[in-house]
Amino acid sequence: MEFTEFINSLGYLGLFISALLAATVLPFSSEAVMLGLLQQQWNPLLLVLIAGSGNTLGSVINYALGYWANDGFLQRQSAQHQRRLARAERFFDRYGSWSMLFAWVPVIGDPLTLLAGLLRLRFVVFLVLVALGKFGRYAVLAYTFS
Template structure:
């Protein structure tokens, strides 16, 4: 991988990290552009996007643990009561997904299962994008 590809992959990772926080990001666009230019680098691109986006959600999870204890909407609490950390597989969903790790941290859900489910959801989203790029 050349310098341009390495820097571009770093850009994908940065975009993915920011996209998982409350900051605006467009990791799907960055990943798509990267794979359009370097289609043979699917595995490193999926790894970079998944790890960085999961790290962004992990940051939100930790920030949720630091947040002052206020009441969450009842349907959020019911969702976590019903699904537990597995609810975080939906942390990839735009807008809503950014708040799920914050809520999980606030509810003091166990960190490792939360991170595992976050990673699963993030990987599946990026893998779907990578697979779609194979047909373009």
């Protein structure tokens, strides 16, 4: 049995696991699992809620990794790198929090959520914007394919 088939056989739990893994640095796609369950006539609203929750939790894990890596990372940086990071933080504070709406985008989403933790974006802001983007993506998938 292929891994995706195994995850699909777990139903809602499999979707949650795949969505969580897809939001971390592991290369995994939860869309295939969700589309498979939609094709089997599973409840689209529950699928959106479960996939959005798992994917958001995966992003929270990335945020935490960035957040906790911050102290040691900063201490190992030269003064020049610390100034660059401070400049990046000012830019992120000015524009960056809205970028969390795009945390669902493949390739760039995972680094964005790590950066949010590293730059210590307020967690509530992070969580709301990431959740909006992630739940929105799954809602579009469910609407389009059910």
